[in-house]
Amino acid sequence: MQTLAILAAKLSSSILRCFGRGGSLPGSIALKIDDKILNKLEFTGPIILVTGTNGKTSTANMIADLLSYAGYKVISNRKGDNLKAGITTTLLTNASLSGRVNATACVLEVDELNVRHILLNIPVTCFVVNNFFRDQLDRAREMEQLIESIEKVLPDYRGDLILNGNDPNVVRLSLKAKHSHCYYFGMDMNAYSMQNTNEASEGKFCPECGSKLVYDYYQYSHIGKFHCSQCDFKTPDMDVILNHVNLNNQSFECDNILYRQPYMGMYSMYNCAAVLMVAKYLNINDQEVKKVFSNAPQPAGRNERFEKNNQICILNLVKNPTGANEVMKVIETDDTDKTICIVLNDNEQDGTDVSWIYDTFFEKIMNEHTKSIICTGCRGYDMALRIYYGGYKGNITVVDTIEKAIQTSFSTHLKVYAIATYTALLPTRQMIVKEMGL
Amino acid sequence: MKLKVCWMYHDIMDLYGDKGNMMVLKKRCLDRDIQFELDTCGIGQKKDLSEYDLIFLGGGADKEQISLIPDLLSRKENIQKAMDENTFILLICGGYQLFGQYYIAANNQKIKGLQFYDYYTDTGKQGSRCIGNIVIDANLDGIKTRIVGFENHGGQTLNVKHPLGKVIHGYGNSFDAGQEGFYDGKILGTYLHGPLLPKNPVVADFVIYKSLKKRNPDFKFEDLKPLNETFEKGARDTLFKRFNIGG
Numbered sequence: 001m002q003t004l005a006i007l008a009a010k011l012s013s014s015i016l017r018c019f020g021r022g023g024s025l026p027g028s029i030a031l032k033i034d035d036k037i038l039n040k041l042e043f044t045g046p047i048i049l050v051t052g053t054n055g056k057t058s059t060a061n062m063i064a065d066l067l068s069y070a071g072y073k074v075i076s077n078r079k080g081d082n083l084k085a086g087i088t089t090t091l092l093t094n095a096s097l098s099g100r101v102n103a104t105a106c107v108l109e110v111d112e113l114n115v116r117h118i119l120l121n122i123p124v125t126c127f128v129v130n131n132f133f134r135d136q137l138d139r140a141r142e143m144e145q146l147i148e149s150i151e152k153v154l155p156d157y158r159g160d161l162i163l164n165g166n167d168p169n170v171v172r173l174s175l176k177a178k179h180s181h182c183y184y185f186g187m188d189m190n191a192y193s194m195q196n197t198n199e200a201s202e203g204k205f206c207p208e209c210g211s212k213l214v215y216d217y218y219q220y221s222h223i224g225k226f227h228c229s230q231c232d233f234k235t236p237d238m239d240v241i242l243n244h245v246n247l248n249n250q251s252f253e254c255d256n257i258l259y260r261q262p263y264m265g266m267y268s269m270y271n272c273a274a275v276l277m278v279a280k281y282l283n284i285n286d287q288e289v290k291k292v293f294s295n296a297p298q299p300a301g302r303n304e305r306f307e308k309n310n311q312i313c314i315l316n317l318v319k320n321p322t323g324a325n326e327v328m329k330v331i332e333t334d335d336t337d338k339t340i341c342i343v344l345n346d347n348e349q350d351g352t353d354v355s356w357i358y359d360t361f362f363e364k365i366m367n368e369h370t371k372s373i374i375c376t377g378c379r380g381y382d383m384a385l386r387i388y389y390g391g392y393k394g395n396i397t398v399v400d401t402i403e404k405a406i407q408t409s410f411s412t413h414l415k416v417y418a419i420a421t422y423t424a425l426l427p428t429r430q431m432i433v434k435e436m437g438l
Numbered sequence: 439m440k441l442k443v444c445w446m447y448h449d450i451m452d453l454y455g456d457k458g459n460m461m462v463l464k465k466r467c468l469d470r471d472i473q474f475e476l477d478t479c480g481i482g483q484k485k486d487l488s489e490y491d492l493i494f495l496g497g498g499a500d501k502e503q504i505s506l507i508p509d510l511l512s513r514k515e516n517i518q519k520a521m522d523e524n525t526f527i528l529l530i531c532g533g534y535q536l537f538g539q540y541y542i543a544a545n546n547q548k549i550k551g552l553q554f555y556d557y558y559t560d561t562g563k564q565g566s567r568c569i570g571n572i573v574i575d576a577n578l579d580g581i582k583t584r585i586v587g588f589e590n591h592g593g594q595t596l597n598v599k600h601p602l603g604k605v606i607h608g609y610g611n612s613f614d615a616g617q618e619g620f621y622d623g624k625i626l627g628t629y630l631h632g633p634l635l636p637k638n639p640v641v642a643d644f645v646i647y648k649s650l651k652k653r654n655p656d657f658k659f660e661d662l663k664p665l666n667e668t669f670e671k672g673a674r675d676t677l678f679k680r681f682n683i684g685g
Contacts, residue, residue: 144501145544145565204450205505352570353588355631358455381672385636388669389461398672 002099005034009092023081027088038088038121041095045072045104046282047122050274051112051150052130052164054323056082058263058299059130059271060109062292063278069288072105082109084117091122112146116153126160126183126281128274131267132169133202133221133322134359143169143202151176162277164270165236166223172207174236184236185270185277187252188243189225192266193217199325199361208233220266221322240277242269257286262296264303265326301425303330308436313409313416315432317425319350321359324419328364331417337369340417341409342387343402343424344377350421354379357386366392371414373397376405377424406431439657440473441649444490446533447498447506448478454590456496456530458633462642463492470663472650481509488520492649497531497631500543507549510536514552521554526648527625530634534620534627535559535593544592557620559593562613567592571677572608572630574618576641581659583640586677587630589618595629602628607681637673639665 009030016025030037046067050060064076077090087108095101110118112132119127134143147169154176161177164170165184174182195217203222206213211230218224227234244253251260252269254276261272272293279289298304301317318324331340346352365373366387372395375383384398399405402424409416420428432438445460460476467474479485487493497503521527527537535541538551541559551558562568572589575582585603594612601611602619610618611629619628626645628634635642647659678684 144499204502210501210505353454353590353631355455355458355588355633358458358461358633358636359452379673379676381669381676382637385669385673386458389458389465389636391461391465396669398669 001034002037002040003097005030005037006092006095006097006099008033009089013089013093023079024083024085024089026093027085027090030088030092031085038091038118040099041091041122042098042100043103043106043123044101045106046125047106047108047159048126048128048278049108049110049115049118049124050128050130051110051115052128052170053112053133053320054267055130055271056109058268058296059128059274060107062271062275062296063128064107065292065295066275066279066284066288067105067107067282069291070282070284073103074105074107075101075103076107077109082111083114087114087118113149115150119150119153119157124157124159126162126278127157127180128162128278129170129173130164130270130274131167131223133320134356147172154180160281162274162281164223164274165238166219166225166270168203168207168213168222168226168233171236172233175208182236183239183277183281185240185273186235186238186242187219187245187269187273188241189217190219190243190245192245192247193219193224197221199322206231206233220326223270240273240280242273242276245269255286259286259290259293262293262298264330267323267326300429301420304429306432306436306438308438311410311413311416311436313418313432313436315418315420315425315429317422318360318419319422321356324356324360325364327419328361332364332367334415335369336415337371338415338417339372339374339409339412340365340370340419341374341376341405341428342383343405343418343420343428344375344379344383345421345424346379347423350423354382357383362387363390365417366390366394370394372412374399374405374408376400376402377421402427402431406435410435439650439654440475441467441492441646442475442477442490443492443494443649444477444479444485444487446479446487446493446495447481447510448496449480450502450506451496451498451532453497453499453531454588454631455633456631459494459496459528459530459635459642462633462635462639463646466639466642466646466665469665472646481506487513487516488523488525490520490525491652492645493517493520493525493527495527495529495533495536497533500545503532503536504543504547504549507536510552511550517552518554521624524652526645526652528645529625529627530631531591531629534629535595537620537625537627538595541593554625555599555620555622557595557598559595562592562594565592566613568609568613568629570608571681572610572618573606573677573681573683574603574608574610574630575606576603576619576621578621578641578644579623581640581644583638583644584674584678585630585634585638585641586674587628587632587634587637589629590631591629593629602626606683637670637677639667639670
C-alpha cells in the first residue's frame with residue numbers, strides 16, 4: 001500500500017505537471033490509497049513546521065532559504081499549499097518508493113486548522129508559531145476553537161516549540177506541551193510601542209485562569225508585553241529579542257548585530273525574529289541570516305510598487321483586520337495627495353463574511369490627503385458603505401469592474417493606493433500593469 | 439433631541455464588526471440634528487441602565503462571553519427596570535441568546551441566561567454552525583421590511599414565541615427554523631451580523647425611533663427625515679440579485 005501510494009502521488013504529480021498544474025491532488029490520491037502514508041515516511045535532518053495567522057508563507061520561505069544557505073538540502077511547500085493533502089504532495093513527490101524523503105531538512109508551512117493532522121504524523125523537530133488573529137472567521141470558526149484544535153495534539157508532541165513570546169494566544173500553547181522545550185522570540189519596547197490600543201480584539205483574558213490580562217505595552221494588535229492580573233502567566237523571558245527597531249529604514253538589532261529586513265511594517269519584524277530564533281536553534285550564523293533578508297523576494301501585493309512617467313501605484317493585499325490595519329498604517333504615514341482604490345470580494349478564499357471591514361480602521365486613511373476612494377469588487381457597495389459610515393468627507397465612487405476602478409483611479413493623476421482581497425489581487429495587478437503600460 | 443445609548447461589554451462582545459451598528463446609529467442621528475451620546479458599560483462598572491434610551495449588546499467568543507455572565511446576571515433587576523421604563527434593547531447573536539433561559543456553549547457547558555423570555559439555545563450537532571448570507575422578511579410594528587445580513591452561529595435557538603421575521607434565504611434561529619430572531623416591541627434580538635444596521639437603514643431608523651420614544655412618546659417613525667441611501671441600496675441589491683429575490 002505504501003509503495004503504491006507514493007507511486008500514485010509521483011505519477012499523478014508528473015502528469016499534472018505536464019498540464020502546468022500540481023498542488024494537492026497527488027497527495028489526496030495517495031491519502032486515499034493509504035491514509036497513514038505520512039507516518040510511514042523516513043526522514044533525515046530537521047523538520048520544521050511553521051504556522052500562524054499572518055506571515056506564515058514569508059516566514060517559512062525565509063527559514064527554507066536559511067537552511068539552504070547553511071548547506072541543507074531543503075524541501076518545502078513554497079507555493080503555500082499548506083493543507084494536509086498539499087503537504088503530502090510535497091513530501092511524497094520528494095520521496096523514494098521505499099518512503100525515504102530525499103532531503104536533509106524539511107520546512108513546511110501548515111494551515112492552522114491542519115496542524116492537528118500533521119504534527120504527530122511526522123517526526124517534527126520544531127514547531128514555529130508566529131501569531132493568532134481573527135482570520136476569515138467563517139472558515140476558521142472562532143479563534144478559541146482553532147487554538148484548542150492545536151492544544152489537543154500538543155500533549156503527545158515530542159519535538160520543540162518556537163513561539164512568539166509577545167502573543168498570549170501563542171504562549172498559551174506552552175502550557176499544553178509537556179514534553180517540549182519552548183524557545184521564545186519577541187521584541188523589546190521601542191518608539192512604536194503603545195500604552196493603550198483599540199486594535200486588540202484577542203488576548204483579553206488569561207488562558208490559564210481566565211482573569212484579565214494586563215499589558216505593559218502593545219507593539220500592534222494584541223501583540224506586546226503582558227501579564228495576568230491574578231496568576232503567573234506572562235510574557236516569558238526571550239531567547240531572541242529585537243531592539244532598536246526602526247520602521248522607516250526597516251532595521252533592527254539583535255544580540256548587538258544590525259539587520260535590515262526585507263518587508264515593511266511591524267508585523268513583518270516578527271517574521272524576522274522567528275527566522276533568527278530558528279538560526280540560533282540550529283546554530284546558523286548571522287551572515288547566513290543577513291543573506292536571507294537581503295535576498296528575500298518581494299511577494300506580489302505586499303506594498304508592491306509600480307511606477308511609470310509621473311504615475312505611482314502601490315498595491316496591497318488585505319485578508320483580515322490585523323493585516324489590513326498594518327496596511328492602513330503604512331498608507332497613513334504617506335502625506336502626499338492620493339486616490340485609494342479598494343476591491344472587495346467575498347469568494348470562499350476571501351472569506352464570505354465581509355463584516356471584517358468594520359473591524360478594520362479604515363478611518364486611518366480618511367484624511368485631507370485622501371482625495372477620493374473608489375470601490376469595486378463583488379461587494380464594492382459594502383465597502384463604500386463602510387467608508388461612508390466611517391465619516392469620510394471626500395468623494396466615494398462605486399464602479400462595477402476592476403478595469404473601470406483602475407482607470408478612474410489613474411484619471412485623478414494622483415498617487416494611487418490599490419487595496420485588494422485575495423481573489424481580487426491578481427486581476428487588480430494585471431489591470432494596473434495593463435493601464436500603466438508596463 | 440438626544441439619543442443616549444449604552445453599549446454593554448463593548449470590549450468583550452465585539453465580534454464580526456458589530457461596532458458598525460453604533461457607527462450607523464451615530465451618523466443617522468447626527469445627519470438629522472439628533473444628538474448622539476454613546477456610553478459603554480464594562481464588567482464591574484456602576485451604571486443605571488434605565489437612564490438610557492437604548493441598550494446594545496453584541497456577540498462574543500464563547501470563552502469571553504462566559505466571563506461576563508456573573509456581572510450580567512447581577513444587573514437583571516436594573517435591566518428589567520430599563521425595559522419597564524421603555525428603554526429599547528438591541529441584541530445581536532450572543533446578546534440575543536443571553537436574554538433567554540440558557541445557552542449551551544460549544545464545549546457543552548450550560549450557561550444560565552437572564553431568563554426574561556422562554557426561548558433557549560442548544561448547541562449545533564457535532565459542532566455544526568449556521569453560516570452564510572441571510573435574508574428575512576420582518577414586520578416591525580407594521581413596517582414591513584426585508585432584512586439582509588450574515589449569520590454565523592452554532593447556537594440553535596428554540597421555543598421562540600415572537601420571531602423577528604421569516605427566512606427567505608439562509609437558516610435563522612436554527613437549522614430549518616424558517617424564522618429568525620425575536621421581536622416583541624421591547625427588544626429586538628437577532629443572529630444577523632454583517633453588521634446588521636449599515637445594509638438595513640429601515641431597521642436602523644426603527645431602532646432610533648423606538649429609542650427616541652422613551653423621552654418623546656409622541657415621536658413617530660415618519661418624523662425621521664429621509665437620508666440618501668444610494669450605497670445601502672447598492673449593497674442590498676447585490677445580495678438580492680445573487681439570490682434571485684426582489685428588493
